[in-house]
Amino acid sequence: MKLTICYDGQFYIGLIENISENKYKAYRYIFGKEPKDQEVYDFVNTNLLDFIKNNDKHSGIPIQQNKVKKINPKRLQRKVAKELKKPSISTKADEALKAELDLRKKEKSVTCKRLKEERKEYIRNIKVQKSKNKHKGR
Known part of the structure; x- marks a missing residue:
């Protein structure tokens, strides 16, 4: 099960992806305003x-699932990080702001x-x- 929180332009939504019994299911939960970690x-x-x-x-959508291989915990940590x-x-406005910020950085x-x-x-x-003045004896 995987929960991804993203901003869709109006609200923050949680996209829940679940794979069980060789079927992929996705759910959408609307948080509204930006959710805090505790929420x-x-x-x-x-x-x-x-x-x-x-x-x-x-x-759900049927999927063909291969045998699940045990993942090393350190590798899993690296993947999560x-x-x-x-x-x-992100929204197009975010991308535009980032592009403008990059442009300002380059100019600076x-x-x-x-x-x-x-x-x-x-x-x-x-x-x-100074060296010329010393050479002239000033």
Whole structure:
């Protein structure tokens, strides 16, 4: 059983995927506003099984399941950490904001590089001028 929480543009929804008896079933639970960790935890511990039992109207999609191989616990931990790092399903507005942020970062880095180069050139010119003045005996 897998619970994925994502934002569909209006509400936060929980997508519950369940594979049992060689059948794939998916359920959608609407959280409404952004759920806190405690709300999700309470839903999973108390309401999840009742929700599945009440909404078990369809028979599910049959799948051909291979023999389940035992997964090393450390590998499982790595997989979970990798999935948590992945960005969840986002809206087009989120993608636009990320693109704008990346553009600003690039502009800032170019500006910072230019300022550093100008400062280095300025310091170099001062050193050259000092050495010329020393050579002339001033």
